[in-house]
Amino acid sequence: MEPIENENINKDPVEMDQVLSHTNSIETLTSSTTTTTTTTSTSTMSPSSLINNDYLEKINVKFSETLDYDYPTKDSNEGDKYKDDQPSYDDDNAKNHGYSFIKQFKALIKKNIAYQALVPVLMISIMSIVQLATPSIKYQDNSNPISLPLPFIFPPLINYSVPYIYDSTDVKVDLGSCCQNNSGFLELFTTKNQISPTPYYSSLGSIPTEAFTFYNYPNQHDMDEVSYKQGRTDNKFLLGYDFRELQITPGGDLSANLVSYSNDTTCSSSLINIMNNALFQSFTGSNNILLTGVKTFPYTAYQERRDMIQPQENFWYLFMMSFCMVLFVANVVYEKEHRLRESMKMAGLRMRIYWLVQYLFNFTLYMVIVFVAIAFAYILKFRFFTQTSFTIYFVLFILFGLTQIAFAFFISVFFSSVYTATVVSFIYIIFTALSSNLLNNAFIMNPNTSLVTFVLTGLIPHVAFHRAVSYISLAYIGNAPGLTWTDIFAHHQMPSLFGMLFAEFLLYGLLHQYLEMVIPSAYGVKYHPLFFFQPSFWRSKMSGNLITSNGIPTATNGGDDSTLNVDMVPPDVLDEIRYTYSRENTASIRLMNLYKKFKVGKKTTVAVDNLTISVEKGQCFGILGPNGAGKTTTLAILSGLYSPTSGNALIAGHDIVKSLSRAQQSLGVCPQDDVLWSEMSGREHLLFFGRMKNLEGKMLDDIVDKSLAEVMLTEAQDKPVREYSGGMKRRLSLAISLIGSPTAILLDEPTTGVDPFSRRIVWDVISSYKSKCAIILTTHNMEEAEILCDRVCIIDKGLMKCIGRSGDLKTRYGAGHTLSITTTGPSTIHEFLTQIIPDVKLIHEISTTRTYAVPRHAIKMSYLFKSIQENKSKYFISDWGICQSGLEDVLLQAAEH
Numbered sequence: 001m002e003p004i005e006n007e008n009i010n011k012d013p014v015e016m017d018q019v020l021s022h023t024n025s026i027e028t029l030t031s032s033t034t035t036t037t038t039t040t041s042t043s044t045m046s047p048s049s050l051i052n053n054d055y056l057e058k059i060n061v062k063f064s065e066t067l068d069y070d071y072p073t074k075d076s077n078e079g080d081k082y083k084d085d086q087p088s089y090d091d092d093n094a095k096n097h098g099y100s101f102i103k104q105f106k107a108l109i110k111k112n113i114a115y116q117a118l119v120p121v122l123m124i125s126i127m128s129i130v131q132l133a134t135p136s137i138k139y140q141d142n143s144n145p146i147s148l149p150l151p152f153i154f155p156p157l158i159n160y161s162v163p164y165i166y167d168s169t170d171v172k173v174d175l176g177s178c179c180q181n182n183s184g185f186l187e188l189f190t191t192k193n194q195i196s197p198t199p200y201y202s203s204l205g206s207i208p209t210e211a212f213t214f215y216n217y218p219n220q221h222d223m224d225e226v227s228y229k230q231g232r233t234d235n236k237f238l239l240g241y242d243f244r245e246l247q248i249t250p251g252g253d254l255s256a257n258l259v260s261y262s263n264d265t266t267c268s269s270s271l272i273n274i275m276n277n278a279l280f281q282s283f284t285g286s287n288n289i290l291l292t293g294v295k296t297f298p299y300t301a302y303q304e305r306r307d308m309i310q311p312q313e314n315f316w317y318l319f320m321m322s323f324c325m326v327l328f329v330a331n332v333v334y335e336k337e338h339r340l341r342e343s344m345k346m347a348g349l350r351m352r353i354y355w356l357v358q359y360l361f362n363f364t365l366y367m368v369i370v371f372v373a374i375a376f377a378y379i380l381k382f383r384f385f386t387q388t389s390f391t392i393y394f395v396l397f398i399l400f401g402l403t404q405i406a407f408a409f410f411i412s413v414f415f416s417s418v419y420t421a422t423v424v425s426f427i428y429i430i431f432t433a434l435s436s437n438l439l440n441n442a443f444i445m446n447p448n449t450s451l452v453t454f455v456l457t458g459l460i461p462h463v464a465f466h467r468a469v470s471y472i473s474l475a476y477i478g479n480a481p482g483l484t485w486t487d488i489f490a491h492h493q494m495p496s497l498f499g500m501l502f503a504e505f506l507l508y509g510l511l512h513q514y515l516e517m518v519i520p521s522a523y524g525v526k527y528h529p530l531f532f533f534q535p536s537f538w539r540s541k542m543s544g545n546l547i548t549s550n551g552i553p554t555a556t557n558g559g560d561d562s563t564l565n566v567d568m569v570p571p572d573v574l575d576e577i578r579y580t581y582s583r584e585n586t587a588s589i590r591l592m593n594l595y596k597k598f599k600v601g602k603k604t605t606v607a608v609d610n611l612t613i614s615v616e617k618g619q620c621f622g623i624l625g626p627n628g629a630g631k632t633t634t635l636a637i638l639s640g641l642y643s644p645t646s647g648n649a650l651i652a653g654h655d656i657v658k659s660l661s662r663a664q665q666s667l668g669v670c671p672q673d674d675v676l677w678s679e680m681s682g683r684e685h686l687l688f689f690g691r692m693k694n695l696e697g698k699m700l701d702d703i704v705d706k707s708l709a710e711v712m713l714t715e716a717q718d719k720p721v722r723e724y725s726g727g728m729k730r731r732l733s734l735a736i737s738l739i740g741s742p743t744a745i746l747l748d749e750p751t752t753g754v755d756p757f758s759r760r761i762v763w764d765v766i767s768s769y770k771s772k773c774a775i776i777l778t779t780h781n782m783e784e785a786e787i788l789c790d791r792v793c794i795i796d797k798g799l800m801k802c803i804g805r806s807g808d809l810k811t812r813y814g815a816g817h818t819l820s821i822t823t824t825g826p827s828t829i830h831e832f833l834t835q836i837i838p839d840v841k842l843i844h845e846i847s848t849t850r851t852y853a854v855p856r857h858a859i860k861m862s863y864l865f866k867s868i869q870e871n872k873s874k875y876f877i878s879d880w881g882i883c884q885s886g887l888e889d890v891l892l893q894a895a896e897h
């Protein structure tokens with residue numbers, strides 16, 4: 001289209017704009033109108049039903065034409081037919097835009113693996129470090145005795161209750177019976193033939209008398225059995241002697257210096273002394289014995305690493321299994337804080353798949369930790385694991401894992417900062433690990449605990465888990481054999497703890513889902529806390545409609561508090577409205593009376609005020625406006641981050657109120673801030689979002705390669721995004737928005753903060769994609785708007801002020817020329833200018849520099865030049881210049897009205 005001629009200004013502006021704005025679309029439409037009326041819609045609504053009828057009447061749209069119009073849709077049962085019939089949406093990749101559970105599921109899993117594969121490794125490392133730091137302990141190895149030579153051992157096996165000898169012919173002690181075949185200690189005496197007959201003693205000290213009983217030990221093994229047998233219950237002593245010196249005087253005394261050994265008994269050393277004396281006196285009649293020491297028999301000892309977790313310190317198990325909870329919380333909050341969840345939503349991800357994958361992934365991660373912990377504990381012979389039936393603790397760990405994940409998601413709802421969420425989760429875990437014992441004893445085990453306290457304490461999953469761990473530990477403490485299922489069913493505590501953990505899993509899972517729906521956050525559609533009591537909720541469920549935060553069905557509220565006054569609507573805007581609602585319109589993007597208000601406290605802000613716009617395929621449409629004009633909010637509504645307070649929009653024929661997910665599948669979004677995972681590389685981002693758009697295999701790889709090349713990120717493709725510069729991130733965000741050949745692309749200030757080099761790349765890429773899709777672009781860069789946009793609109797306070805090609809707007813709304821004058825001091829230049837140009841308008845004044853809008857044809861340029869030149873010194877003009885006004889002036893003018 002050629003630029004508009006001056007004389008056109010005098011024509012009917014509506015008619016003129018209609019011609020200017022929609023030539024392309026009308027060309028495309030003529031072929032489609034004959035067929036679209038036969039297509040049956042299942043998910044989109046008639047455009048006229050999206051706003052109130054009064055309004056349409058006012059703007060002179062014929063209902064008879066629009067009300068019965070069956071808007072074409074890809075959701076139609078006759079999808080293929082639709083595709084043939086709709087040249088406006090004949091995107092080759094349209095079939096890829098269908099929603100696929102499996103593909104989204106796989107894409108999320110792959111993203112999570114790329115992002116979090118190191119977590120189990122971290123867990124193993126921590127466990128290993130703790131175990132290495134645990135000091136080893138010296139263990140007595142009774143199973144491997146040090147065999148002493150038989151002569152060394154004097155083997156009287158003495159009953160526990162026999163430390164006394166008394167003189168009685170009835171109770172004679174047959175000392176010789178222990179040493180048959182001339183072996184043993186007695187032989188020492190007999191072979192030397194120096195021993196007198198066994199004497200009889202009436203008493204030894206004041207200890208009651210019993211008889212010694214002697215046994216013969218035919219071999220080393222039997223004696224070792226007695227010497228070292230662990231956990232002996234027969235209360236028998238074995239005494240042995242190590243002679244250091246021995247002097248035997250024939251027929252006389254025995255003089256000896258010896259060490260006495262005893263086996264491991266509960267007998268005191270003084271008692272053993274008495275027995276030793278009694279024995280030697282009974283053998284020799286001599287008192288001349290020097291007993292150097294009493295020792296236990298020597299045993300083999302070895303250093304063994306202790307269980308890093310002792311039964312009394314079982315909070316370690318709680319800590320070990322809870323550590324991952326911090327990651328579960330942090331991961332979810334991270335994606336919330338950095339708006340990654342919203343970004344995935346905009347790419348068409350369904351939240352139920354998101355949460356399902358989060359549950360499964362975190363559970364898998366947890367189970368990896370569990371298996372690693374079990375393997376590790378088995379290798380190190382932790383009795384918790386070796387002495388308890390495997391299935392008992394395995395079931396417990398599974399239940400705790402499920403509950404813990406649900407609990408982590410539940411608490412994540414209350415945080416919007418990863419930092420806070422991580423710190424609070426850590427404190428929670430440390431607190432519960434250290435205080436669970438106390439809590440359990442004080443409340444759960446205490447019969448005086450009130451039911452409310454009991455339930456509240458038990459509702460903390462970690463306390464319930466610790467209770468179960470304590471039961472298991474108690475069952476193997478000391479030499480106890482460990483817990484079995486039989487024990488479990490014999491006592492009600494463990495089954496009730498299992499039940500409690502499972503109930504908590506359900507409870508926190510449901511609470512989490514509920515709170516996600518109702519707790520307000522910066523983005524997304526939120527429900528009324530009592531939404532399930534509202535008939536509108538169930539109606540919308542049946543019809544697939546959404547509810548706004550104030551409970552009003554979005555498609556039926558006609559923007560009652562709209563500030564739009566139809567009579568005041570500029571003609572070009574009115575024309576756009578008429579065209580958008582016309583039955584011929586099959587534009588890829590159609591905004592229909594889109595209205596959004598925010599209520600913060602008592603203050604209500606209307607961010608988008610009845611925007612009605614059509615953007616055709618092959619067109620780049622610019623939304624310009626000052627800060628806070630409502631540009632980002634408009635794109636946020638289109639991408640599904642906010643629900644409109646009223647009005648609606650169609651993206652590739654999909655209604656954003658009823659079929660948001662399908663609309664999102666046809667949409668590519670480059671948000672104002674770069675929403676990226678800092679640890680993932682550029683390539684991984686593109687692969688992930690490509691999978692979201694149902695691309696896979698070689699096709700996906702090729703498309704990703706191409707995208708990376710387009711935005712000049714091929715070299716940096718494998719670097720984590722945290723190492724990208726601002727410009728690189730912006731280019732990556734652009735590439736993400738373009739992947740999967742979306743039908744509609746929303747670019748929110750794509751070149752903000754980038755250098756001229758990156759800006760050129762972005763512009764080139766946008767230009768090359770323009771022919772394949774419909775693009776809406778917001779920008780503050782007027783040069784960008786002029787270069788890229790086929791049409792622009794200017795909005796202010798949510799309201800559309802003007803719309804058209806930038807050239808037209810400059811002609812119609814532009815000031816004609818912009819005159820800048822700088823004076824050296826106070827001057828009456830303003831008065832002078834208003835005198836020579838009555839319509840001149842001061843745009844802004846900064847210090848001594850004033851900028852004026854000089855209306856077209858208001859003055860002859862030659863006369864203006866001459867007048868200023870001649871009066872330079874009179875008005876202290878130090879500098880001046882004049883240029884043709886650009887879009888910026890249009891923007892400034894429009895925003896003022």
Ligand SMILES: Nc1ncnc2c1ncn2[C@@H]1O[C@H](COP(=O)(O)OP(=O)(O)OP(=O)(O)O)[C@@H](O)[C@H]1O
Pocket residue numbers: 522598599600605606607625626627628629630631632633634
């Ligand atoms: N979540 C919100 N809650 C309350 N008010 C909001 C919210 N988001 C935006 N607004 C308000 O809506 C209006 C439009 O904001 P928006 O961000 O859409 O403007 P914008 O044109 O994109 O501005 P900029 O050019 O600075 O990006 C502003 O007045 C803003 O304060």
